[in-house]
Amino acid sequence: MKKTQPEAFTLDRIVTPVGEVLLVTDADGAVRAFDFTDYEARMMTLLARHYGRVQLTPGRAPEAVRNAIAAYFGGELTALDGLAVKTGGTDFQRAVWAALRTIPAGRTWSYGQLAQAIGKPAAVRAVGLANGANPIGVIVPCHRVVGANGTLTGYAGGLERKRWLLAHEASQVGPDDGTGQGAFALD
DSSP: OOOOOOEEEEEEEEEETTEEEEEEEOTTOOEEEEEEGGGHHHHHHHHHHHHSSEEEEEOOOOHHHHHHHHHHHTTOTTTTTTOOBOOOSOHHHHHHHHHHTTSOTTEEEEHHHHHHHTTOTTOHHHHHHHHHTOSBTTTSOGGGEEOTTSOOOOOTTOHHHHHHHHHHHHHHHOSOOSSSOEEOOOO
């Protein structure tokens, strides 16, 4: 029986205004995972689901990736848009994650809007599950999805972080631009 080698990735740690993050990149510089340090066990579970065995080597992510993350947290909300990401997952999950990247910073969609965006309007619950299984938080902005009535719903990084990320983005964008996509506002 042939033994397969584990996927080899680089693990970087970066301090942000909402806590230290774990940034996992591959040899080509694509982001494979992004999560908060206090959710490292969750990230490891998702990596194992997507790739089987993984080998994480501590090191620095490519400077372009690090700079984009710093720029985003510094207020340049589109800085993450051009980052290459690569995930495992099912075709359905990858469709949901691709659609998440089309939600503009400072705007929110409901799970129903996300289901509509992938052409599966009845798959709201499945969309929610795929959203929750996203291994690349913030860069694949699952935090921009809210309940149908605009309420904050679960976020793997914690609701306080979700609230902070949405407020950070809204403070840079301003009021709704008439697209029908909500702008997050603090109570």
